[in-house]
Amino acid sequence: MSINKGILVFCEFSGDSLTSLTLELIGAGSRLAKSLDEELSAVLIGDNAGRYAQEAISSGVSKVYVIEDPLFKESLCEPYLIALNKVIHQISPSIILLGQTTLGRDLAPCLAFHLNTVATMDCVGLELDPSSRRLLMTRPVYGGNAEVIQICETDPQIVTVRAKSFDPAIQDGSRQGEIIRIPAEIDPQQLRTKMISVHTESQAGVKLEEARVVVAGGRGIGSADGFKQLGELAGILNGAVGATRPPCDKKWIADSQQIGLTGKIVSPDLYFAVGLSGASQHLSGCYTSRIIVAINKDPEANIFKAAHYGIVDDWKNIVPLLISRLKEVAVHNK
Amino acid sequence: MKNIVVCMKQVLDPEAPLSLFKIDPEAKRAILPKATPPVISPFDENALEAALKIKDSQPAKVTVISLGKKLSRAVVRAPLAAGADELILLEDDLFDEFNTLLTAHALSSAIRNLGQYDLILCGIQAADTNAGQVGIGIASILDIPFITFARKVELIGNTVRVEKVLPHGFAVIEAPAPAVVSTSYEAGELREPGVEAFMSASKKPVTVMNAQQLGMTTVPASPVSFRKMYQLNRERKCEIITGSSPSEKVDRLMSVLQQAKVL
Numbered sequence: 381m382s383i384n385k386g387i388l389v390f391c392e393f394s395g396d397s398l399t400s401l402t403l404e405l406i407g408a409g410s411r412l413a414k415s416l417d418e419e420l421s422a423v424l425i426g427d428n429a430g431r432y433a434q435e436a437i438s439s440g441v442s443k444v445y446v447i448e449d450p451l452f453k454e455s456l457c458e459p460y461l462i463a464l465n466k467v468i469h470q471i472s473p474s475i476i477l478l479g480q481t482t483l484g485r486d487l488a489p490c491l492a493f494h495l496n497t498v499a500t501m502d503c504v505g506l507e508l509d510p511s512s513r514r515l516l517m518t519r520p521v522y523g524g525n526a527e528v529i530q531i532c533e534t535d536p537q538i539v540t541v542r543a544k545s546f547d548p549a550i551q552d553g554s555r556q557g558e559i560i561r562i563p564a565e566i567d568p569q570q571l572r573t574k575m576i577s578v579h580t581e582s583q584a585g586v587k588l589e590e591a592r593v594v595v596a597g598g599r600g601i602g603s604a605d606g607f608k609q610l611g612e613l614a615g616i617l618n619g620a621v622g623a624t625r626p627p628c629d630k631k632w633i634a635d636s637q638q639i640g641l642t643g644k645i646v647s648p649d650l651y652f653a654v655g656l657s658g659a660s661q662h663l664s665g666c667y668t669s670r671i672i673v674a675i676n677k678d679p680e681a682n683i684f685k686a687a688h689y690g691i692v693d694d695w696k697n698i699v700p701l702l703i704s705r706l707k708e709v710a711v712h713n714k
Numbered sequence: 715m716k717n718i719v720v721c722m723k724q725v726l727d728p729e730a731p732l733s734l735f736k737i738d739p740e741a742k743r744a745i746l747p748k749a750t751p752p753v754i755s756p757f758d759e760n761a762l763e764a765a766l767k768i769k770d771s772q773p774a775k776v777t778v779i780s781l782g783k784k785l786s787r788a789v790v791r792a793p794l795a796a797g798a799d800e801l802i803l804l805e806d807d808l809f810d811e812f813n814t815l816l817t818a819h820a821l822s823s824a825i826r827n828l829g830q831y832d833l834i835l836c837g838i839q840a841a842d843t844n845a846g847q848v849g850i851g852i853a854s855i856l857d858i859p860f861i862t863f864a865r866k867v868e869l870i871g872n873t874v875r876v877e878k879v880l881p882h883g884f885a886v887i888e889a890p891a892p893a894v895v896s897t898s899y900e901a902g903e904l905r906e907p908g909v910e911a912f913m914s915a916s917k918k919p920v921t922v923m924n925a926q927q928l929g930m931t932t933v934p935a936s937p938v939s940f941r942k943m944y945q946l947n948r949e950r951k952c953e954i955i956t957g958s959s960p961s962e963k964v965d966r967l968m969s970v971l972q973q974a975k976v977l
Contacts, residue, residue: 453885455878455880455885455887456887481881482880482881485846489845489847489850489854490850490853490854490860492847493851493855494854498814498815498847498851498936498938501846501847502845516941520844521842521843521844521943522726522728522735522744522841522844523728523842524946525945525946525948526737526744526946527943528742528942529940529943530940531938531941532937532938533939572858572859572889573859573860573888573889574887575885575886576887576888577885578884578886579884580882581883581884587882617977625899629903635865635899636879636900638899641756641841642756642757650971650976650977659729660728660730660731660732660735660948661729673971679954682732684954685948686949686950687952688950689954689955689967689970689971691954691955691963691964691967693960693963697960698960698964701960701961702964705965709968709977
C-alpha cells in the first residue's frame with residue numbers, strides 16, 4: 381500500500397480569475413477529498429500566480445502552494461514540470477488533477493513518465509472504487525465511440541479532466557486556507573525548450589471552445605462565401621463558426637475551426653450542423669452539445685441520427701431566413 | 715543528412731461506418747471488423763507530412779516505425795509510397811496498444827538502435843486510445859526535449875524550430891536536436907503518393923523486430939487496468955421540423971429553440 385495521501389489540483393488562470401475548468405477540477409477534487417476524508421490542495425504556478433490563491437481557498441482548497449516566476453509560459457511545459465515536482469515531493473499526493481488543456485496535455489504525461497507511471501487523459505468521469513478506494517476514471521476511446529473505466533494501481537494517480545465534465549466549485553468567501561510559497565529556483569540555462577515568440581491570431585468573434593452557440597458547416601456549404609453566411613448567423617447569436625474536415629482542407633475556412641476527432645472538441649448550448657453528413661469523426665467533437673440542430677437536404681444523412689432537431693432542406697433556403705428572423709428578434713428585444 | 719523518425723500507428727478506421735463498430739466487453743477492446751481494414755492513425759499522417767516537408771527542403775532520411783501485435787502489411791507500406799525511406803516494424807504478441815508505458819519503451823529502444831536521429835515526429839494522439847502520451851514518453855525515456863501541437867516543424871542546423879498551436883494563436887519554440895515533436899492536424903494532410911515513390915516503395919527496406927530483438931528482456935507492466943469498456947449509444951430520436959415552406963420550418967425551429975431557452 382502506498383503512503384501517498386491527499387488530492388492536488390493544478391490550477392490554471394486567465395485574466396482576473398481561475399479558469400472555469402480549474403474551478404471544475406476543484407469542484408471534483410472537493411467531492412473526492414470529502415469521500416476519502418483527505419486534504420484538498422492546489423498548486424498555482426506562474427508569474428504573479430499568488431493573486432489567485434484566495435479564489436482557490438474560497439472554492440474549497442485548504443492548502444495552496446504558490447510558485448512564482450516570470451519565466452513560466454503556457455506554451456512551455458519544462459519549467460512547470462520542475463516546479464510541480466517540488467510540490468509533489470513535499471506532499472506526496474495520492475491524486476493529481478489537471479485540466480485537458482494545452483499545458484495539462486503536456487504536463488500530465490511528462491510528470492507521469494518522470495515518476496515511471498502513466499497519466500489517464502481526458503477524463504469525463506471520476507468516482508471512487510468502493511473496495512480499493514482508488515479512482516475509477518472514465519474516458520472516451522476510439523474517437524468517442526466508446527468509453528473505458530480504468531484504475532491506476534500506483535500512486536500518484538495522475539488525471540487530466542475534460543472541460544464541462546464536472547460542476548464548478550461553489551465560492552464561499554468565509555472559507556479559510558493556508559498559502560505556502562515555494563521559491564521557483566529555476567535556472568533558465570537548464571531549460572532545453574525556449575520560447576522565441578508568441579503570436580496572437582485574432583479569430584473574428586468568439587473562441588470556438590468557449591462559444592455558447594456554434595454554427596458548423598460541412599462539404600455541403602460549397603464555398604468560402606457559404607461560410608461567410610454561417611459566420612453571419614454565428615455573429616448574430618454571439619457564437620463561433622466551426623467546420624468538418626473537408627471545408628478546412630479546401631481552405632474555405634481556417635484549420636483552427638475544425639471540429640471533431642482530429643480537430644477541436646466543443647460542447648455549446650446550441651450547435652447548428654449545416655450541410656454536413658455527420659461522420660463519426662465529426663460527431664466525436666460535438667456530440668455532447670446541449671441541443672444539436674441539423675440542416676441538410678439529404679433526409680438519410682447520419683446527422684439526423686445524432687441531432688435533437690432537424691430540418692430537411694437545402695441550407696441555402698434556411699440559413700438566410702434564419703438570419704433575417706433572428707435580426708427581427710434582436711431588433712424587437714432592443 | 716538529417717535523420718527523421720516518424721512513429722505511426724495502425725488503428726481501427728475512425729471513418730468507418732459506426733454500424734461496424736463493436737466492443738468486445740470481455741477483451742475490453744474494439745473488435746476489428748473484417749469489412750474495414752485498419753488505417754494509419756490520421757494524426758500520424760500529419761506527422762509524416764511534416765517530415766516529408768522537411769525532406770523537401772534539405773537532405774533527410776525518413777524512417778517510419780510502427781508497433782503492433784500484428785500489422786497489416788498493405789497498410790504499413792503506405793508511408794513508403796508517400797515518400798518515407800525506410801520502415802521498421804515492431805511486432806510482438808506482447809505489445810498492446812493500450813499499454814502506453816510499454817509502447818513508449820519499445821519505440822524508444824528501436825530509436826536508440828538507429829544510433830543517429832535528429833528529430834522524432836509523432837501524431838498528437840492516436841485515433842483509438844486518444845491519450846497522447848507516447849511521444850512525450852519517448853522524449854522522457856530518451857531524455858530529450860519535446861514540443862507538442864506543432865503546425866510547422868523545421869530543422870535548422872542543430873535546432874528544431876516549431877510553431878506550436880495555442881488556443882489564441884501560436885508560439886515559436888526552439889529546442890536543440892534531437893527532440894520529439896508531435897504534430898496537430900494543422901500540420902497538413904499527408905500528400906498523395908507520387909508515381910515514383912509509389913513504384914519504388916516495394917524496394918525500400920523493411921525491418922521487422924520483436925520485443926526480444928529490441929533488447930526488451932522485461933516488459934513494463936501497465937500501471938493501468940481496465941474495469942470496463944462499453945460502446946456509447948450515439949443515436950438520438952431526432953425531431954424533424956416540417957413545414958410547407960422553408961419559412962414555416964424556420965418559424966417552427968425558432969419557437970422550438972426559444973422554448974428550449976437556447977435562443
